[in-house]
Amino acid sequence: xxxxxxxxxxxxxxxxxxxxxxxxxxxxxxxxxxxxxxxxxxxxxxxxxxxxxxxxxxxxxxxxxxxxxxxxxxxxxxxxxxxxxxxxxxxxxxxxxxxxxxxxxxxxxxxxxxxxxxxxxxxxxxxxxxxxxxxxxxxxxxxxxxxxxxxxxxxxxxxxxxxxxxxxxxxxxxxxxxxxxxxxxxxxxxxxxxxxxxxxxxxxxxxxxxxxxxxxxxxxxxxxxxxxxxxxxxxxxxxxxxxxxxxxxxxxxxxxxxxxxxxxxxxxxxxxxxxxxxxxxxxxxxxxxxxxxxxxxxxxxxxxxxxxxxxxxxxxxxxxxxxxxxxxxxxxxxxxxxxxxxxxxxxxxxxxxxxxxxxxxxxxxxxxxxxxxxxxxxxxxxxxxxxxxxxxxxxxxxxxxxxxxxxxxxxxxxxx
Amino acid sequence: xxxxxxxxxxxxxxxxxxxxxxxxxxxxxxxxxxxxxxxxxxxxxxxxxxxxxxxxxxxxxxxxxxxxxxxxxxxxxxxxxxxxxxxxxxxxxxxxxxxxxxxxxxxxxxxxxxxxxxxxxxxxxxxxxxxxxxxxxxxxxxxxxxxxxxxxxxxxxxxxxxxxxxxxxxxxxxxxxxxxxxxxxxxxxxxxxxxxxxxxxxxxxxxxxxxxxxxxxxxxxxxxxxxxxxxxxxxxxxxxxxxxxxxxxxxxxxxxxxxxxxxxxxxxxxxxxxxxxxxxxxxxxxxxxxxxxxxxxxxxxxxxxxxxxxxxxxxxxxxxxxxxxxxxxxxxxxxxxxxxxxxxxxxxxxxxxxxxxxxxxxxxxxxxxxxxxxxxxxxxxxxxxxxxxxxxxxxxxxxxxxxxxxxxxxxxxxxx
Numbered sequence: 110x111x112x113x114x115x116x117x118x119x120x121x122x123x124x125x126x127x128x129x130x131x132x133x134x135x136x137x138x139x140x141x142x143x144x145x146x147x148x149x150x151x152x153x154x155x156x157x158x159x160x161x162x163x164x165x166x167x168x169x170x171x172x173x174x175x176x177x178x179x180x181x182x183x184x185x186x187x188x189x190x191x192x193x194x195x196x197x198x199x200x201x202x203x204x205x206x207x208x209x210x211x212x213x214x215x216x217x218x219x220x221x222x223x224x225x226x227x228x229x230x231x232x233x234x235x236x237x238x239x240x241x242x243x244x245x246x247x248x249x250x251x252x253x254x255x256x257x258x259x260x261x262x263x264x265x266x267x268x269x270x271x272x273x274x275x276x277x278x279x280x281x282x283x284x285x286x287x288x289x290x291x292x293x294x295x296x297x298x299x300x301x302x303x304x305x306x307x308x309x310x311x312x313x314x315x316x317x318x319x320x321x322x323x324x325x326x327x328x329x330x331x332x333x334x335x336x337x338x339x340x341x342x343x344x345x346x347x348x349x350x351x352x353x354x355x356x357x358x359x360x361x362x363x364x365x366x367x368x369x370x371x372x373x374x375x376x377x378x379x380x381x382x383x384x385x386x387x388x389x390x391x392x393x394x395x396x397x398x399x400x401x402x403x404x405x406x407x408x409x410x411x412x413x414x415x416x417x418x419x420x421x422x423x424x425x426x427x428x429x430x431x432x433x434x435x436x437x438x439x440x441x442x443x444x445x446x447x448x449x450x451x452x453x454x455x456x457x458x459x460x461x462x463x464x465x466x467x468x469x470x471x472x473x474x475x476x477x478x479x480x481x482x483x484x485x486x487x488x489x490x491x492x493x494x495x496x497x498x499x500x501x502x503x504x505x506x507x508x509x510x511x512x513x514x515x516x517x518x519x520x521x522x523x524x525x
Numbered sequence: 526x527x528x529x530x531x532x533x534x535x536x537x538x539x540x541x542x543x544x545x546x547x548x549x550x551x552x553x554x555x556x557x558x559x560x561x562x563x564x565x566x567x568x569x570x571x572x573x574x575x576x577x578x579x580x581x582x583x584x585x586x587x588x589x590x591x592x593x594x595x596x597x598x599x600x601x602x603x604x605x606x607x608x609x610x611x612x613x614x615x616x617x618x619x620x621x622x623x624x625x626x627x628x629x630x631x632x633x634x635x636x637x638x639x640x641x642x643x644x645x646x647x648x649x650x651x652x653x654x655x656x657x658x659x660x661x662x663x664x665x666x667x668x669x670x671x672x673x674x675x676x677x678x679x680x681x682x683x684x685x686x687x688x689x690x691x692x693x694x695x696x697x698x699x700x701x702x703x704x705x706x707x708x709x710x711x712x713x714x715x716x717x718x719x720x721x722x723x724x725x726x727x728x729x730x731x732x733x734x735x736x737x738x739x740x741x742x743x744x745x746x747x748x749x750x751x752x753x754x755x756x757x758x759x760x761x762x763x764x765x766x767x768x769x770x771x772x773x774x775x776x777x778x779x780x781x782x783x784x785x786x787x788x789x790x791x792x793x794x795x796x797x798x799x800x801x802x803x804x805x806x807x808x809x810x811x812x813x814x815x816x817x818x819x820x821x822x823x824x825x826x827x828x829x830x831x832x833x834x835x836x837x838x839x840x841x842x843x844x845x846x847x848x849x850x851x852x853x854x855x856x857x858x859x860x861x862x863x864x865x866x867x868x869x870x871x872x873x874x875x876x877x878x879x880x881x882x883x884x885x886x887x888x889x890x891x892x893x894x895x896x897x898x899x900x901x902x903x904x905x906x907x908x909x910x911x912x913x914x915x916x917x918x919x920x921x922x923x924x925x926x927x928x929x930x931x932x933x934x935x936x937x938x939x940x941x
Contacts, residue, residue, distance in 0.1 A: 121548075121551065121564070122551055122561060122562065122564070123551060124547075124550070124551030124554075124555055126548070127543060127544075127545060127548050128544050128547060128548070129543060131537075131540075131544060131566070132537075132540045132542070132543050132544065135537065135538055135539060135540030136539070136540030137540070138540075139539045139540055145538060146538065146568060146570070147565065147566065147567055147577070148538070148564075148565070149564070149565055149566075150547070150563065150564035150565075151562065151563055152562055154562070157562055157563070161563070164580060288539070290541075292541075299633060299636070300595065300596065301639050302636055304596070304597045304638060305636055305637075305638060311597065311598060312598070319536075319599055320597055321536060321595075322678070323678060330536070330539075330541070332539070385808075385829070389815075390812070391808075391811045391816075391820075391824075392801075392803070392807075392808030392810065392811025392815065392827070393808060393811075393812040393815075394808065395803075395809075395829040396806070396809040396812050399805075399806075399807025399808065399809075399831060399923075400807075400920065402882065402884055402885075402919055403884070404807075404831075405831055408807075408831055408832075409831055409834065409835055410829040410830050410831040410832055410835035410839075411808070411828075411829040412828055412829070412839070413801070413808065413811040413826040413827040413828070413829065415811070415815060415820075415821055415824055415826040416821060416825035416826055416869075418825065418869075419800075419825055419826040419869055422868070422869070423828070423869070452838070452839065453832075453834075453835055453839070454834070465818075466818065467818055468819070496630070496632055498631050499630070501656055503816070503818055505680065507812075507815075507816075
């Protein structure tokens with residue numbers, strides 16, 4: 110038994126809107142443990158929609174449609190489905206009454222075109238829409254096929270799904286098994302290197318383990334199929350522990366935990382504080398740290414020393430060293446870190462100076478060269494050189510630089 | 526002749542990621558005037574992917590695949606396509622060399638699993654990936670079928686599409702009628718208010734004008750259908766001019782022009798400089814300004830004064846005023862702006878202090894209350910109060926605050 114998601118709307122084919130409905134339904138089906146193997150997008154076109162229904166009925170038993178339920182002539186999902194199964198549409202007075210009431214509630218009068226929304230296939234149940242005018246249907250045109258239709262407006266669709274579709278699916282005995290996932294996050298190791306380290310896990314049947322990469326980091330998703338969240342957890346936890354042991358410090362957090370959140374939590378526990386000095390990231394490191402509500406407990410602020418004069422004036426960087434070694438150098442990174450730490454009176458000072466490009470690179474100092482400085486208790490100070498390469502673009506170099514700085518502090522806090 | 530978009534990845538079926546690749550490709554195909562009638566999402570599964578290829582080849586001539594080109598065993602798009610058409614994979618040494626070079630550039634060693642990415646169907650052309658390791662292919666396995674493959678990482682896919690796929694499609698003589706759009710951007714006016722002002726334009730047949738809203742700003746997209754970009758421009762330009770006249774200062778830029786870019790250009794022209802003092806945005810304003818390469822010509826840096834001690838120590842805010850008026854106040858915003866301007870010796874100083882939430886609000890100072898300070902030449906100083914409301918969330922309040930500050934400076938620079 111499996112489901113298929115069919116999103117109807119020419120606006121999706123024109124790229125006018127993001128198909129967030131497909132993502133929502135996909136997440137919901139996964140949580141219910143109802144497998145789905147295909148999603149299809151098709152325009153507001155009778156013949157093509159019929160062809161899509163033909164294909165879907167040959168490979169899925171639950172067909173979930175979104176879009177095309179509105180009052181205008183190009184909304185034709187419901188009549189096309191009825192026509193495909195050779196069943197007439199009937200006007201349902203309770204829908205007309207509901208629409209008329211909703212219009213009255215907004216001080217408007219129902220238009221004739223809305224009557225169209227009261228036509229549903231003979232034998233179908235109404236799937237009520239509490240917030241909009243277009244109801245959906247739940248319909249079994251054949252014993253082995255169940256059809257759901259939803260309007261394309263995400264907020265209406267979500268509520269109809271939760272309030273009516275989910276209980277219906279569960280009553281049918283579908284969705285007994287759930288799929289539950291945890292995403293483990295890694296920094297400082299590439300996708301292929303990590304995959305090789307955990308290669309024994311990549312072919313497990315349940316839970317499954319799959320790597321994916323994005324924006325400088327790698328994730329491993331552990332997905333378990335089980336009868337309950339608890340049972341899924343019991344499958345995931347031992348694998349998670351083994352993978353964490355293999356990965357060591359390259360593992361930094363799970364699911365929505367960012368490096369900034371992990372570092373923040375470590376500082377909160379150790380009752381220490383942090384300040385930053387940023388050149389090429391221009392404030393991006395501070396922004397990451399302050400995405401977390403409550404970060405003021407440990408993050409005190411910093412200096413954006415984009416111009417060299419600011420490095421000298423606000424951070425106390427030695428102008429002679431700036432001349433001698435250049436702004437993008439280990440020496441300057443260290444002086445920036447020490448400068449911000451001592452001026453803001455924090456436990457740790459973290460600095461970034463680099464060449465984000467696309468211009469400004471030289472043979473000896475190419476685009477992507479970044480120095481990160483870290484100053485800490487007992488006059489501890491160190492710097493680290495990174496070469497992020499020229500091909501990844503300015504935005505990614507800045508993003509990776511800020512996260513590399515956070516990762517450095519994370520490793521330092523965990524290894525003392 | 527039509528195209529079909531096929532997105533491969535179990536993460537899409539699990540709802541882990543939004544299918545932004547389908548939207549991007551849909552927009553691009555629309556711009557090129559290449560019709561496409563179906564989008565399909567399928568998991569990393571050989572048999573189901575083959576079935577999808579079977580269906581797609583029966584109804585489309587251009588098949589565009591994204592995802593499944595990585596180095597791990599679950600990445601099987603390329604081999605499945607080759608297998609479907611009964612063509613062997615061949616290892617291409619130029620791909621291996623390219624991957625090895627990219628690894629070397631990042632100071633890493635290529636892993637054996639990456640060799641897999643060098644296997645492409647016999648007879649296929651390499652579609653180069655300038656920023657990642659996974660190349661795509663352009664392949665005509667049959668005279669009437671053209672296949673493109675792209676990695677799932679959006680930034681890599683976009684560049685490969687623009688640099689190689691678009692010229693290829695145009696060379697083939699496809700995409701003769703184009704849809705060309707310009708997006709006008711507005712700050713400081715709501716969607717319905719703007720729609721009312723330009724209501725006469727919203728029913729034009731060609732070009733069409735459509736409003737849409739997002740992240741605190743409103744856009745009007747003007748789209749023309751024509752035989753060439755030039756012909757489309759000729760349709761768009763007069764409408765664009767009329768709308769700009771109607772909107773006045775609420776219009777700030779077009780397409781990819783951000784407020785930070787517009788302000789930067791104004792400062793560049795007037796040969797003036799800017800510094801920032803940020804509390805609740807934590808560096809986000811500096812980050813926006815430095816997204817632009819070359820921003821060091823006018824942006825000198827700033828202070829992230831997240832903790833009150835930093836406002837006093839680095840910006841010279843009066844501690845008694847902090848006590849009396851609170852950190853989120855007009856007085857403190859003005860002192861921050863003056864403080865950063867005088868300490869960094871810039872023409873303008875821009876400050877933000879506010880309550881981004883979700884905690885920290887009070888009856889008199891609710892979440893969403895933000896003060897922006899602006900200090901300029903001849904001891905000019907002013908502050909502005911904003912109430913962004915509690916419902917929009919921390920990230921959006923911070924985003925809107927930083928842009929409101931930039932918009933304030935933009936209006937000041939344009940009205941002197």
